[in-house]
Amino acid sequence: MRWVTILRDGMVDDSNAGNAMRLDIDGQGVAVRLRQAKPIPLDVTFNCQKGEMLALVGPSGSGKTTVLRSIVGLHQSEQGFVKCQEELWQDSSAGHFLAAHQRKVGMVFQNYALFPHLTAIQNVQESLAHLPKQAGSEYAKEILSRVHLSGLEDRYPKTLSGGQQQRVAVARALAREPKVLLLDEPFSAVDQVTRRRLYRELAELRRTLSMPIILVTHDLEEATLLADKLCILHKGVTLQTGTPLDVAAHPVSATVARLMDQQNLFVAHVVSHNPQAQKTLIRWRGVVLEANYQPDYLPGVKVCWMIQSANVLLHRRHRPSNGERENPLSGIVASYTVLSEYAIAQIACDAPENVVITMTLPIHVARRNDLGQGEQVKISLLAEGIHLMPFEKLRGDKSINVD
Amino acid sequence: MDWEALLLSMKLSGCTVLVLLPIGLLTGRWLAYHHFYGKSAVQALLAIPLVLPPTVLGYYLLISLGNATVLGRFLERWLGHTLVFSFEGLVVASILFNLPFAIQPIQRAFEAIPRELREAGACCAMTPAKVFWRIELPLSWPGIVSAVVLTFAHTLGEFGVVLMVGGSIPGETKTIAIAIYDRVQAFDNGAAASMSAVLLVFSLVTIALSYAVGDYTKRRYG
Incomplete structure (x- = not known):
């Protein structure tokens, strides 16, 4: 396997742009690298292997659809390299660009774009x-039956429900036996119940497909549920690519953490490292916390840190605490929300002051401990779950003097 | 009832539609899908017959096509006769005068096709030409019908331009609208009434047809 960091003339990978991602141009899947300044700035690099589903995630306006259109051939970026299963679709350094109708792509448009006539x-x-x-x-009949539309072959699109229209769109995209399947927010136009059913159907269908699949969505939950890999796009730049669990637990930056909807994101200073115990100590607003060993950050350096809400543990309230817990904190439940299977509690800490930590816990645990608003609780931040990131100014963080 | 005049009007309308349809398709589609510097100016120029008094357009045509100008003399040498006061001259005038009636409905129809539909066509391996035939034409059909009907009916009833450029030569430039005026001038109200009635009914039927086509496609495809 050949990895490139420099891609022909003019496509030098400048790692200080924060996008040092590498492109595997000899793989069996899709390799995409795009650079442009206009009409929206793009700096995008990612691979998607055969049989893999990659979710391109980012807020609206982050350039997701433009990236998709570049893969399809509906948009030509200034500098671009798009290769799909051995076929070169775009290589701007060689002046090579195939139009959309010359590329074997299957595209499901956001509003399906079925031919109404x-x-x-x-x-x-x-x-x-x-x-x-x-x-x-x-063959068309056979594909329609694969997406559970037998009997509706002769219906016009407007007489079909949103879910049925989506299936026709998927069938039309698959009919061409595409080398890559692209889904542009395919679930945004249907109701919640239909959406859940379509998720299941897509997951089922996927097992029979061998091409790379790229899903564009702004819905993190959807991306995490369906995709093998997430690619986080922000202001036209791909910030991180990885499995949904890995990106959620180990974002490369506070920006990614925020895009992943991370609630517990703070600033601290590194105190010291202890290689023997595999621990790193950080000082956060006067409180010293024990984190997993992360020696890349030198002692004294300012860092951002986060902990996933599931890594915040509640001490059992009706038993004496044995006092040996990791990173113990106490506080008052400032808000308490029960969802269908779990509860979300926001804990206003006693020390450090003016800090709220969000935790999620199974509903039965919350019930057994009589958790509720205003209750005094003790919690632990699992050292395992404390993840350090390079310092960047956090939005809404009023305190400059963080420790 | 001046059958010769009615037939001449039909011939004039038919010729105008035949020439204007391809022009309307090309120009309408071009204006719908392309943005360029000076597009508003081009559109304004094409729309001018909508607001210009027909006699004004007729006057300019009479001047520019007559043998007092280089263009007029060139055309006269090429055709063997002058364009003014001839059927060919009327066709040229009608084409110019009907440009907005042919282009605008077609432009609106192409504009109304969502961009994704054409892109979806490309994603189905259709070449741009195939997208035009398989997607754009079927979807802009009502607009094209409307352009044809409007152009035809409008030419049939055109008076000012025809009178200025063509005069009133029976069998050559005396259209039904001129014939009606002619009959009224001669106090032959009976003939004027029957010819007017024919025009009225014809116009009603064609316009109703074009609406029906639009409604049908809307009901069917939504």
Whole structure:
């Protein structure tokens, strides 16, 4: 496997741009690298392997759709390299660019973009123009049955429900046997119940597909649920790519942590490292916390740190504490919300002051401990879960003097 | 009832539509999908017949196509006769005068097609030409019908331009609208009434047809 950090003339990978991600251009999946200044700035690098689903996640306006359109061939970025399963689709350094109709892509548009003047089966057949008519019609029928639309072949799009329209769009995208399947916010136009059903169907369908799949979404939960890999896009720049669990637990920066909806994000100073115990000590507003060993950050250096809400533990309230817990803190439950399977509690700490820590816990644990607003509680921050990141100014953080 | 005049009007309308349809398709689609410097100016120029008094347009045509200008003399040498006071001259005038009636409905129809539909076509391996035939034309159909109907009916009833450029030569430039005026001048109200009624009914039927086409497609595809 050949890894490149420099991609022909003019596409030097400048790691100080914060985007030192490498591109594997010999892989079997899709390799994408895009750079442009206009109309929106882009600095994007990612790979998606065969059979893998990569979710391109970011707030609206982050450039997700432009990236997708570049892969399809509907947008030509100033500098770009797009290779898909051995086929070179764009290489701006060689002046090479294939138009959309020359690329074997399957695209599901945000509002499905079904041809309104054609029936469901005719919509699918439009992708099968390379087959003889009879074979095309039979194959279209077969694909429609794969997405559970048998019997609705002759219906016009407007007479189909949102979920059914989405299935026609998926069938049309798959009919061409594409080398990459692209899904642009495919669940945004249907209601919650339909969405959950479509999630299941997509997960099922995926097992039968061998091409790379790229899902564009602004919904983190959706991305985490469906995708093998997340690629975090912010202001046109890919900040991090990794498994959903890894990106959530180990974001490369506070920006990524915030984009991953991380609640417990703070600033501290590194105190010391203890390689024997595999621990790093940090001082946070006068309180010293024990974190996992992270020697990349030198003692004295200012860092951002975070802990996932599931790594905040509640001490059992009706038993004496044995006092040997990791990073013990006490406080008052400032807010308490019960969702279907778990509860979210925000703890206003006694020390350090003016700090709120968010924790999630299974509903039965919350009940057994009589958790509720205004209750005094003791909690532990698991050292394992404390993750350090380079310092950057946090929005809404009023205190400059953090420790 | 001046059948010769009615037939001439039909011929004039038919010729105008035949020439204007491809022009309208190309220009309408171009204006719908392209943005360029000076687009507003081009659109304003094309829309001018909507607001210009027909006699004004007729006057300029009479001057520029007559043998007092280089263009007029060139055309006269090329065609063997002058364009003014001839059927060909009327066709040229009608084409210019009907530009907005042909282009605007077609432009609106192409504009109304969501961009994603054309892109979806490309994602189905359709070449741009195929996208035009398979997606754009079927979806802009009502607009094209409307352009044809408007151009045809409007040419049929055109008076000012025809009178200025063509005069009133029977069988050559005397259209039905001129014939009606002619009959009224001669106090032949009976003939004027029957010809007016024919025009009225014809206009109603064609416009109703174009609305029906629009409604049908909307009901069917939404």
